[in-house]
Amino acid sequence: MSPADPELLLRELGGWDGALCRRELPCVLPRLLSVYQNSDDWTEHIRVLRILTEMFLPHIGLSELEQTFFSKVLPKAIQLFDDLLYELSSQAKGLTSQNRELCKAMRNVLQTIVQLLETLTGCVRHICTLQEPVPLESIRSLPSSILYVIKNTFMHCKDSESLYSGCLHLISDLLQSLFKETYSLQKQLMELLDMISMESASAEDSIVDMISVIHTVLEICSVISNMDHALHANTWKFIIKQSLKHHSLLQSHLKHTDILSGLCKDTLFSFHSCLQLAEQMKLSGTQESTDYKLFQRTVKLCRFFANSLVHYIKEFIPFLSDSCCRLHQLYLQIYSKFPPSLYAPVISEAHRDEITRVFLVALDPFVHQLLPFRPFLEQVLREKLDLSPELHLPQCHLLVTVMDKLPSQPEDVQSLWITGSQFSEEVPSSALVSSLFLFVCRE
Secondary structure, eight states: OOOSOOHHHHHHHTTOOOOHHHHHHHHHHHHHHHHHOOOOOOHHHHHHHHHHHIIGGGSSSGGIIIIIIIIIHHHHHHHHHHHHHHHHHHHHHOOOOOOHHHHOOOOHHHHHHHHHHHHHHHHHHHHHTSSSEEEEEGGGHHHHHHHHHHHHHHHHHHHHHHSGGGGGGTTHHEEEEEHHHHHHHHHHHHHHHHEEEEETOOHHHHHHHHHHHHHHHHHHHHTTTOOOHHHHHHHHHHHHHHHHHHHHHTTSOOOOHHHHHHHHHHHHHHHHHHHHHHHHHHHHHHHHHHHHHHHHHHHHHHHHHHHHHHHHHHHGGGGOGGGGGHHHHHHHHHHSSTTTTTTTTTOOHHHHHIIIIIHHHHTTTHHHHHHHHHHHHHTTTBBOOOOGGGGGHHHHHHHHHHHHHGGGGGGGHHHHHOOOOOOOSSBBBBHHHHHHHHHHHHH
């Protein structure tokens, strides 16, 4: 074994095979971690991190991963990431095609971040290869660290046009690589989190950690909402899937209002995007294949959000009292921009039919599931809704839809809507028929 010279140690390790790494792990790992913690050079940092991840991580047992490896390696990796991102942001305004030295330096920083992401992806990938359930406490610091990197890298990519001003073309290739590697890292992390084991007797810390994961991914959704359709949908799929997978453990801890608000916001944004595309094709009098394909993809994204919303409501309806106003507004806002509303954009009949068939049909169970839910009923039949003029017709549409669905409901649900009895005294409400007549007369 070489003396304590870090460079000699790293050179010697380059010739080790897996068997030697496994045998010498107890002796070498502390020394290698010391070199890693004390490295100030970015290149050396990545080099040592790769050695740790590729040569020694595979020989650490699952039960020892957090204490022996992640808790010691990841904080330094996050510090490096922050330093690199700060270097980019602080130097961005000085980037010009004439300043070749700065351009080269910034390209080197971007390449270093890409290498860091590649190494972290390899780290997560290794855990995915383990042929056993992974307790969350065994990798506790890994998800939060990786999500921090993912979120901030996507934010940098999203802000790059304004950050780099007119010189984006000088580094656009590396920014694309950065985006792709972040995409890959997120995909790998989500695969790992699918393997997470959380039994009913899980420690409170594990529940808190999983809640943090879900809500950080929700924050990532808001960052990437208009960056990539597939990435956006897959990120939402993860949120819904994990919320349902650990339903019994997480249901009383999840911030349902935040999740529903995000789903409603993205549903409405996608719907408006559909209408804008349809309106543009109508006004131009053409239907180019590229425009129509984008329209179709956006309508399908709307359907995805509608299905996700319906599924989430079905599973967590007892916890959605505070979201009823937002859900009500979503319905009204959608139908205020769709024929026969006078506030709807002019689109072709074919596009209108496609939106109806693909999106609105998928959204239809939304009202059906909320019919027995008293807080929704009280919101819809509230006497003083203070709706703007463009929402009057959608409110009538909703009331008629409720009337159409009531015959299939149990008698107690029908009675609530029709008689208006036993409403909360804090929310003065009308019966369904009274509310409908009030809106018809007002119009």
